[in-house]
Amino acid sequence: MNYSNPELQLLQSIYKATEEGDSYASVSQRQLASSAGLSIGLTNILLKRFIERGWVKFLHIDGKKIKYALTPSGMEEIAMRAVEYFARAERNTELYRKKIDIFIEGIVRERYKALLLIGLSELDFLFDYACLRYKIGFYKNIKVFMREKDEQDSNWDGLVVVCADNFEDSEEMKGQVGIDIKQHMGIPKEIPLIRFSQILMNIAVKNTSS
Structure with a gap:
């Protein structure tokens, strides 16, 4: 039985991976997928969705390397979803x-x-x-x-x-x-x-x- 919320898990993983003093998380999609407990394919789909919704932005580093960051609306989404998730969990x-x-x-x-x-x-x-x-x-x-x-x-x-x-x-x-x-x-x-x-x-x- 699975009680997970994939979108919330990935948003929280990006937040946790953000380096201190840097608004961008220097992690690969594979690392984010592992941290969130999701497949790489689902992680890729969700990241594209987050970018389209304005919750996440990315920065190209050294050509292929990408850094991810939560936007203010992404932070608000985490807070809102966390409250909803734990309310459901309590019920x-x-x-x-x-x-x-x-x-x-x-x-x-x-x-x-x-x-x-x-x-x-x-x-x-x-x-x-x-x-x-x-x-x-x-x-x-x-x-x-x-x-x-x-x-x-x-x-x-x-x-x-x-x-x-x-x-x-x-x-x-x-x-x-x-x-x-x-x-x-x-x-x-x-x-x-x-x-x-x-x-x-x-x-x-x-x-x-x-």
Whole structure:
């Protein structure tokens, strides 16, 4: 799941790259793309758009080398977009908090005792807080869960796994063709795994072993 705002990211990258005492940023498009987390192609398209809108100006140095700078209207655009972005993020956070709370309450009713979170680090504090409220274990590292399981000589019973929808596209799963997440993590097949999008749709987990 992607919460990014490419235009805002690139504008902020240009701003951060501006040298102290110089209104122009001496960076290549490749460097800007890397800083903003965007492809070079998208960065090129956005830079042209910014120049057309008067948010960015450029200066040719030594023939091919180009320096970029934000105009006053570009700075205003950053400020406006940042406020809008964080307002949306705050609204989303409240929605996610409520959905996660409903989900955790549901698995507690089903007598699950712990939750393992995979690939949702930006939301781990919401899951951690809800698990704390409902007094069930919370893990965001399977190695920690496995170590505690071995130390307590317990089994996998009572665990629910919550996974990011796009985890298969992550670096951790790169090259793992034909291997699902449970296989990759060494999680038994019978352990329930639910995607974050399913939590947003209020899909419940039923404990058939309780």
